[in-house]
Amino acid sequence: MINSIALVGTVASCVTGFRRDLIKYLVGKDITVYAFALDYDDASKAEVKKLGAVPVDYTLSRSGLNPFKDISDTIKLSRTLRSIKPDLVFCYFSKPVIFGTLAAKLAGVKRRIGMLEGLGYAFTEQPHAVKLKTKILKNVQVILYKISMPFLERLILLNGDDKKDLVDAYGINVKNVDIIGGIGLDLTSYQYSEPPQTPVVFVFVGRLLAEKGIHEFVKAAELVREKYKDSRFLVLGGIDIANPGALTEDALDHAIKSGLITYPGHVNNVIEWLHTSSVFVLPSYREGVPRSTQEAMAIGRAVITSDVPGCRDTVVDGVNGFLTTPWSTLDLYEKMEKFMIDRKLIVTMGVESREMAMRDFDVNSVNDKIYGFLS
Structure with missing residues (x-):
């Protein structure tokens, strides 16, 4: 059993939209939910509080490839996680799964779960030749996944092709991989x-x-x-x-x-x-x-x-x-x-x-x- 969980994602609209039902579900189980987002304003924070969760600001470049900025943001996130001491960190989307997992490890959070709701543009086949920049981005992502995913106790994916094209194709070491289908609707x-x-x-x-x-x-x-x-x-x-x-x-x-x-x-x-x-x-x-x-x-x-x-x-x-x-x-x-x-x-x-x-x-x-x- 867990008493508290940190959900680390990207924008506030995803917290109040795609994570809404999960937050309500967890709160209904008497679990304290810390909902991390990059762009909270007063209105979105109020909406998260209505769901029964605690909104938490943090910083992370959503698409940039500046390693010094990413390292700095990861350290800051680890300090925040250390201060709230969640029992488990649940990261979703590519960069939060990578850097949120590393931050949770640095913070000493013993349980870490990641969820990818798709592999994104870099893994998408195109009707034309793939650009060099896209190839580089894909290679960088794979390297970062190989670094971070061994620290996960579990990786959740929505479809089996993503497991085949990422975990299996690149020999990524992750303890457990689960396929859940869609994230669901009310x-x-x-x-x-x-x-x-x-x-x-x-x-x-x-x-x-x-x-x-x-x-x-x-x-x-x-x-x-x-x-x-x-x-x-x-x-x-x-x-x-x-x-x-x-x-x-x-x-x-x-x-x-x-x-x-x-x-x-x-x-x-x-x-x-x-x-x-x-x-x-x-x-x-x-x-x-x-x-x-x-x-x-x-x-x-x-x-x-x-x-x-x-x-x-x-x-x-x-x-x-x-x-x-x-x-x-x-x-x-x-x-x-x-x-x-x-x-x-x-x-x-x-x-x-x-x-x-x-x-x-x-x-x-x-x-x-x-x-x-x-x-």
């Missing part, structure tokens, strides 16, 4: 609704980046619309102008003005928009187990997604949707067309998605698993 917040069949609305949810498959989605949408005039395409997510792989503003404006897509931008009420959709589409290049897909499945939406790590864990091909060849606009178009030709699939596959979500993505079951690892 399914009481996701009510089934029958999807519309006329018009057929295909929805994409995610940042408008190449690795999320936005380019393939737009191109496939053009092909579908050319043949089926009653098809509709909804895009939810922010545009990242600074990212070289992002959908450009000009391309986005053209798709909107031509009437090809409906684009409300980044929205906070994704579920309401999903209820207006028929089929969920995520042609991503790699994921952990995408939460957006879990949400769409929970309300009863058929899924089209790439046959890649993480994404393939959400679809039984031909049962609750279809898997597509990565990077293939033509294959994505053909899978979309199946729903235009046989619109009964929209409902029958949506029902299968709902049943899979109820079975596999219940946050209570996931939190029971995680608590079992902590006990």
Whole structure:
């Protein structure tokens, strides 16, 4: 049994969003939860306190490769951990798993668990040659994982491909590796609704980046619309102008003005928009187990997604949707067309998605698993 735990992640929005149910679960077990984040403000701290946890500020560069800064931040974090003396440190996301684990070891915290909800861009296969910078980043990450992960008592991953592509491929020494599937949803917040069949609305949810498959989605949408005039395409997510792989503003404006897509931008009420959709589409290049897909499945939406790590864990091909060849606009178009030709699939596959979500993505079951690892 543990009496206190430090959750070390990145931004406050992840604490109040993705870790919300876990915090409530742990607090319900009379465990003191220290929730670490990099960018707390008064509002987010108040929200964490409402959950029953203690918000803790700390510093760590999320993407920088300055070793002196990382070492300095690790030492500072170790001092903070030493002062609060948690029974266990639970780190999630890549840099916190690396440097949070090392900080916990320095602080003398005897129990250390890490969770990676995906391996990130450096481990994502691309349709073009991988840049030298990406290769270097991947090699650095692997070295740091080899240094830090032996100090973990357990590494939690969401899908088996991540174990194969990281732990097995690079011979990383970690005592225990557990695969838990998605991090789960509070399914009481996701009510089934029958999807519309006329018009057929295909929805994409995610940042408008190449690795999320936005380019393939737009191109496939053009092909579908050319043949089926009653098809509709909804895009939810922010545009990242600074990212070289992002959908450009000009391309986005053209798709909107031509009437090809409906684009409300980044929205906070994704579920309401999903209820207006028929089929969920995520042609991503790699994921952990995408939460957006879990949400769409929970309300009863058929899924089209790439046959890649993480994404393939959400679809039984031909049962609750279809898997597509990565990077293939033509294959994505053909899978979309199946729903235009046989619109009964929209409902029958949506029902299968709902049943899979109820079975596999219940946050209570996931939190029971995680608590079992902590006990």
